[in-house]
Amino acid sequence: METPPAVRARGITRCFDEVVALDGVDLDVEPGRIHGLVGPNGAGKTTLLGLLLGLAAADSGSLHILGAPVGRALAAPEGVAGFVDGPGLYPSLTARQNLAALAALRGGRDARTTAIDDVLDQVGLTDVADDKARGFSLGMRQRLGLAAALLAEPRLLVLDEPSNGLDPAGKKHVHGVLTRLAAEGTAVVLSSHRMDDLEALCSEVTILATGRVVFSGPLSKLAAENGELDYRLLTSDPRAARTLAAGTDGVRVVEGAGEWRGAEALVVCALVPALDELVARLVREGVAIRELAPVVSPLEAAFLTLTQPQEDGR
Ligand SMILES: Nc1ncnc2c1ncn2[C@@H]1O[C@H](COP(=O)(O)OP(=O)(O)OP(=O)(O)O)[C@@H](O)[C@H]1O
Numbered sequence: 001m002e003t004p005p006a007v008r009a010r011g012i013t014r015c016f017d018e019v020v021a022l023d024g025v026d027l028d029v030e031p032g033r034i035h036g037l038v039g040p041n042g043a044g045k046t047t048l049l050g051l052l053l054g055l056a057a058a059d060s061g062s063l064h065i066l067g068a069p070v071g072r073a074l075a076a077p078e079g080v081a082g083f084v085d086g087p088g089l090y091p092s093l094t095a096r097q098n099l100a101a102l103a104a105l106r107g108g109r110d111a112r113t114t115a116i117d118d119v120l121d122q123v124g125l126t127d128v129a130d131d132k133a134r135g136f137s138l139g140m141r142q143r144l145g146l147a148a149a150l151l152a153e154p155r156l157l158v159l160d161e162p163s164n165g166l167d168p169a170g171k172k173h174v175h176g177v178l179t180r181l182a183a184e185g186t187a188v189v190l191s192s193h194r195m196d197d198l199e200a201l202c203s204e205v206t207i208l209a210t211g212r213v214v215f216s217g218p219l220s221k222l223a224a225e226n227g228e229l230d231y232r233l234l235t236s237d238p239r240a241a242r243t244l245a246a247g248t249d250g251v252r253v254v255e256g257a258g259e260w261r262g263a264e265a266l267v268v269c270a271l272v273p274a275l276d277e278l279v280a281r282l283v284r285e286g287v288a289i290r291e292l293a294p295v296v297s298p299l300e301a302a303f304l305t306l307t308q309p310q311e312d313g314r
Pocket residue numbers: 016019020021039040041042043044045046047048
């Protein structure tokens with residue numbers, strides 16, 4: 001039997017009095033994907049994640065989670081776990097006790113000590129397993145919330161800003177956990193304002209602006225949305241690179257780039273095919289390419305392009 005989509009939303013609308021938080025939103029997420037939700041403050045990300053978690057119902061539209069239609073009853077659909085607005089924890093209980101209590105609330109099936117130890121290890125909280133959650137930093141609380149969600153062995157994991165407050169080690173744990181879960185077939189839907197996190201983690205994103213989807217699809221498709229981008233180019237021979245760039249059709253040298261991390265940098269503005277041509281010419285001429293990257297990431301550029309006009313028009 002074919003595995004159903006993890007999320008299939010069509011024409012979802014959700015209002016709070018006069019505020020239209022979601023306006024005809026479609027969303028498709030397949031099992032095994034990490035899908036990023038991005039948008040300016042107030043775009044509707046948390047509202048949408050709340051619907052996936054069964055915390056609220058849509059005013060109109062249809063929502064299927066893991067193949068089952070979601071009705072108006074406010075309960076987490078079977079197979080879904082996660083949190084919005086920070087994980088709900090008991091401050092006076094230890095990390096381990098929090099997980100045991102949450103597991104017991106869910107029916108006790110997953111309250112085994114080994115399972116609790118395992119999820120604490122996955123999120124890197126073994127050392128503080130017997131410390132009270134009250135003393136936990138934001139990043140530690142986020143990781144404990146993720147551990148609680150993992151305990152439910154979800155097929156759809158929903159996380160609102162999971163990277164908030166994470167130090168580099170915490171981020172590494174969280175990224176590792178999410179990547180492994182996805183490889184095992186779990187779908188992950190997460191929101192973030194951190195473009196670098198989304199680009200590192202997600203294969204696809206949905207960009208929301210004032211409750212509407214302005215882009216949904218693979219990150220690789222964003223380059224097409226952007227048109228020309230500025231790329232920083234570090235080479236073994238900046239002068240030759242500049243001459244070659246200036247002589248390549250479709251490539252424009254952006255003046256005033258100067259130095260980048262102590263090396264002479266060139267910034268060129270181009271579409272991907274013209275950039276490919278420049279790279280081929282550099283290689284043919286024996287100019288080594290030491291770094292070539294967009295000055296602003298494709299996701300950030302698309303975010304600004306696709307959400308700015310609507311924001312301005314409010
Ligand atoms: N419970 C509520 N009551 C009234 N208005 C609400 C409620 N929840 C959300 N809204 C409004 O709905 C819109 C979308 O809010 P939402 O929290 O979903 O956005 P968001 O994209 O998650 O924003 P942020 O990035 O700031 O977290 C906003 O205008 C917000 O003020």
